[in-house]
């Protein structure tokens with residue numbers, strides 16, 4: 001997509017969207033609700049006409065090509081199986097449109113049923129399937145005509161957490177086997193990280209950043225990305241924290257739990273120059289560790305705390321060591337390390 005703009009009335013759903021997906025890659029579009037993810041897919045598919053900009057597939061401008069000729073498979077945000085058609089007919093739909101022979105259709109549908117693990121389900125109707133099974137049928141239907149691009153719009157949104165996780169793995173593997181260029185929309189960060197080779201963060205109809213999940217997490221390019229990805233706490237007056245004097249040049253700062261270490265008082269005496277004093281405000285059990293909310297001057301920080309460590313209680317005074325923060329000024333984002341820790345070789 002090159003310089004794509006699309007308004008609905010006076011609302012800009014796509015705002016100079018530039019996005020390039022390499023052949024064979026699985027890219028995840030991640031962004032808050034209403035940020036324009038579905039709009040991007042619909043524009044790629046030809047279901048929505050952009051006001052300006054180019055859509056190129058394989059080097060060819062397809063703006064004027066209708067949806068049916070673009071070679072795109074679409075799995076929609078809501079289940080969109082044809083309710084009055086059997087599973088077989090649902091999957092065969094695109095093949096019938098292409099006027100394939102009955103024998104070719106039978107063969108292809110049967111291949112696809114095996115691929116999606118639904119052998120023997122051909123005669124059922126959508127109402128006789130579980131949510132996960134329906135989405136697998138929707139997937140089979142989308143890829144039946146061998147599209148060159150597959151678009152998936154939150155295909156697992158309506159499915160419960162456990163099954164969704166299995167389906168993610170399944171989708172990743174299946175797309176890997178097929179090698180089909182795919183764009184996958186989600187607003188679930190874990191899902192994006194697990195499924196996609198590459199993540200594109202969308203905000204207000206615009207691409208904020210594109211990169212590997214690790215890259216986006218570790219090096220957010222904009223304040224929006226830093227706040228949107230992972231957990232973060234706003235840090236007022238960051239320059240007053242030990243080791244972060246450099247933050248005075250920036251308007252705002254955030255900190256993430258993995259860079260905050262909480263210890264019982266006295267246990268961080270090697271770090272007197274860099275540790276702050278805090279008060280535990282809340283403790284919650286998170287399965288494999290504790291999540292601690294700790295107040296340091298006016299700022300409430302979140303930290304993870306191992307179950308192996310000595311127990312803490314609410315109201316207890318603790319030592320708090322902040323290793324790294326993210327600072328912003330306008331569109332500029334930077335990572336600041338605790339200066340007083342630079343000489344320390346041993347850390348967390």
Ligand SMILES: Nc1ncnc2c1ncn2[C@@H]1O[C@H](COP(=O)(O)OP(=O)(O)OP(=O)(O)O)[C@@H](O)[C@H]1O
Pocket residue numbers: 008009011012013031032033034035036037038039040187
């Ligand atoms: N046909 C339309 N007419 C008017 N406004 C629309 C239309 N389609 C989308 N919008 C608006 O454009 C914005 C982007 O919508 P879009 O569906 O692309 O968001 P999304 O990122 O997919 O959100 P979600 O995660 O909730 O699915 C929204 O504010 C939406 O209300």
Ligand SMILES: [Mg+2]
Pocket residue numbers: 037038039077153
């Ligand atoms: Mg959507």
